[in-house]
Amino acid sequence: MAISKKQMKTLAEVNFDLFQPVMVQTRPIMPIREETPPDQSNIISLPPVSWLYRMFDEFNQQFFEGRLPRAKISYSDRMLIAGSFTPVKNEIKIGRKYHRIFPDEIADTLKHEMIHIINPNHDSRFKSIAARIGASVRARSHPSLRGNYKYLYICPHCGREYPRQKRLRMAYCGICTKNGQYDARFKLRLSNSKED
Numbered sequence: 001m002a003i004s005k006k007q008m009k010t011l012a013e014v015n016f017d018l019f020q021p022v023m024v025q026t027r028p029i030m031p032i033r034e035e036t037p038p039d040q041s042n043i044i045s046l047p048p049v050s051w052l053y054r055m056f057d058e059f060n061q062q063f064f065e066g067r068l069p070r071a072k073i074s075y076s077d078r079m080l081i082a083g084s085f086t087p088v089k090n091e092i093k094i095g096r097k098y099h100r101i102f103p104d105e106i107a108d109t110l111k112h113e114m115i116h117i118i119n120p121n122h123d124s125r126f127k128s129i130a131a132r133i134g135a136s137v138r139a140r141s142h143p144s145l146r147g148n149y150k151y152l153y154i155c156p157h158c159g160r161e162y163p164r165q166k167r168l169r170m171a172y173c174g175i176c177t178k179n180g181q182y183d184a185r186f187k188l189r190l191s192n193s194k195e196d
Contacts, residue, residue, distance in 0.1 A: 044103050046096060049073055055110055056092075063133040068117050073110075082139035083109040085116035101142050111135035153188035162188055 052073045060068045072091040076084075079095035082105065086093070092113040099106050112135045119126045122137060130137050149163035155173035162171070168188060176186040 044100050046075065046094075046099055046103065047106065049075065052094065052106070052110060055107060056114065059107075059111055059114055059133075063111070064114070064118075068114060071114075071117060080145045083113045085113045085120075087117075087120065090117075098139065098142075098145060101145070102140060105136075105139070108134075108136055109139070112137070112139075152191045154191045155186055156189055157186050161191070 053070075056070065056073060060066050060070075069090060071085070072089065074091070074093055075096045076093040077096050079093060080097055081095050082098045082102075083095055084093045085091070092110070094106065094109060094113075099109070111133055112130065115126055115129050115133075115135060119129060127137055129135075149165060151164045151167055153162040153164060153168060153171065154160070155162075155176055157176045158173060160173055160175055162168075162173075170182065171188045172182055173186040173188060177183050
């Protein structure tokens with residue numbers, strides 16, 4: 001393909017400096033400092049699961065004479081509570097969101113869930129074992145651990161709040177009631193509903 005005189009003139013006027021090698025002053029290369037992304041800077045790193053297993057074994061020997069069967073232990077990103085024990089799976093889950101707020105309570109949560117291996121309810125036996133080994137019976141609350149709820153129930157006696165996703169019918173306050181027996185005086189009342 002031949003180039004016309006007009007095209008040649010246009011090409012002659014084009015600034016070819018863009019295509020010439022450019023002399024760049026070189027500076028010593030500084031090491032790149034890795035920084036934590038801004039949204040990750042305040043997240044507390046929790047110990048690895050292997051550390052939780054070691055702690056489980058130590059507590060088992062120290063407080064339970066090594067009699068507890070070893071449970072599967074994992075972190076949960078979904079839970080808003082400190083921990084849970086599922087007897088059918090023999091599994092202890094540690095709530096990651098809770099322990100990022102209260103990182104010093106991991107050992108306490110693990111001891112609490114280990115008691116559930118031999119005692120599923122928070123009854124007087126559970127409380128006596130918890131007192132003996134130095135485990136708390138209840139986890140602390142925090143506004144960011146409430147999650148999204150549709151219904152908020154309140155005990156008319158003590159004022160404790162129970163946020164729930166589903167409507168409750170015959171629910172009562174577990175703190176005010178004795179022996180887990182239903183008592184109409186402590187029936188939870190609906191405080192607000194996000195559907196209204």
